[in-house]
Amino acid sequence: MKDQRYLSQDDAAILYRLAEHLLRLDGAESEAADELSDIVAGASRVPPGSKRKDIVQLGTVVTLSFFSTGQESSVTLVHPSEANAAAGRISVLTPIGLAIIGRKINACVEVDLPTGRQEKIRIADVRAPEAEAVATGTS
Secondary structure, X not given: OOOOOEEEHHHHHHHHHHHHHHHHHOOOHHXXXXXXXXXXXXXXXXXXXXXXXXXXXXXXXXXXXXXXXOOEEEEEXXXXXXXXXXXXEEEOOOHHHHHHOOOEOOOEEEEXXXXXXXXXXXXXXXXXXXXXXXXXXXX
């Protein structure tokens, strides 16, 4: 399926709690909360203990390829409390974060950017976070 997403049990739980929190805030966040709820409800679950390296999960380093420019950029997808754009750590609540969470390598997504422009992006690569790569000896 083109729009299929895959979430670990941990990511699904975190995203569900985040959506519930945003719904209690009543405001602009409710749209993101609705989208997160839909993502969690519609995603296939990755079996517990499975180390899928081909899907975008919280904490993974994702290389994105932008169709409009041909450029690639690597970002780490994180919980909003850990976001730091200058360090390349983007929140799952950003338009790009919402578009790529749970997607597989080579998936193409269209993102409505805050500038009002729409961007087509391909997920070129997904890697474990640096700390995990060092801990497992895969760096």
